[in-house]
Amino acid sequence: TQLLEQSPQFLSIQEGENLTVYCNSSSVFSSLQWYRQEPGEGPVLLVTVVTGGEVKKLKRLTFQFGDARKDSSLHITAAQPGDTGLYLCAGRREQTSYDKVIFGPGTSLSVIP
Amino acid sequence: SQTIHQWPATLVQPVGSPLSLECTVEGTSNPNLYWYRQAAGRGLQLLFYSVGIGQISSEVPQNLSASRPQDRQFILSSKKLLLSDSGFYLCAWSRPLPPWLDTEAFFGQGTRLTVV
Numbered sequence: 001t002q003l004l005e006q007s008p009q010f011l012s013i014q015e016g017e018n019l020t021v022y023c024n025s026s027s028v029f030s031s032l033q034w035y036r037q038e039p040g041e042g043p044v045l046l047v048t049v050v051t052g053g054e055v056k057k058l059k060r061l062t063f064q065f066g067d068a069r070k071d072s073s074l075h076i077t078a079a080q081p082g083d084t085g086l087y088l089c090a091g092r093r094e095q096t097s098y099d100k101v102i103f104g105p106g107t108s109l110s111v112i113p
Numbered sequence: 114s115q116t117i118h119q120w121p122a123t124l125v126q127p128v129g130s131p132l133s134l135e136c137t138v139e140g141t142s143n144p145n146l147y148w149y150r151q152a153a154g155r156g157l158q159l160l161f162y163s164v165g166i167g168q169i170s171s172e173v174p175q176n177l178s179a180s181r182p183q184d185r186q187f188i189l190s191s192k193k194l195l196l197s198d199s200g201f202y203l204c205a206w207s208r209p210l211p212p213w214l215d216t217e218a219f220f221g222q223g224t225r226l227t228v229v
Contacts, residue, residue, distance in 0.1 A: 045218070104156050
């Protein structure tokens with residue numbers, strides 16, 4: 001059973017299109033992180049959100065943490081081929097050790113030139 | 114600056130053979146260390162984490178073990194590999210902050226293990 005679900009599992013879009021990927025759970029998280037992973041590499045942190053309703057922007061990427069801190073979304077505007085990769089959300093549930101960060105299964109994004 | 118080294122990058126091992134993957138961190142003291150396994154195109158499963166020398170927590174029952182003989186060295190081992198041990202293994206570290214503060218995980222380049 002996945003504590004963090006991500007959707008869609010796969011996404012293939014044309015360069016210039018917008019997209020949104022989602023991270024959902026039935027549990028409350030004290031924080032959520034988004035990572036991007038390229039093939040054969042380790043994940044690299046994009047952002048951490050900690051407050052319910054928080055919105056963070058990183059250039060063309062917009063991250064939102066749900067009001068109830070059970071879900072998050074990542075919106076990419078005008079996608080570019082360099083955005084291609086596996087997007088992983090990760091979080092630490094409330095009432096657990098801060099070491100136990102849980103990862104979702106990821107959304108594999110392919111941006112076609 | 115901090116760096117993390119993980120080796121080897123790729124490994125092909127026969128079923129029943131032993132395994133030793135090594136990870137070292139430079140530029141920081143007393144890091145929290147992690148071993149994750151990732152199935153192809155999927156998320157990361159936490160296997161072990163350590164908050165100090167000789168302190169290992171196992172997340173899932175498995176054919177693997179971990180050791181931390183030195184502050185910045187983390188080793189993943191197996192006495193006899195199974196086919197199901199194949200995967201992409203990632204070592205990571207994070208700063209030893211208090212539990213109420215969040216910190217990111219910094220990942221190594223990973224080891225692609227194929228058990229044949």
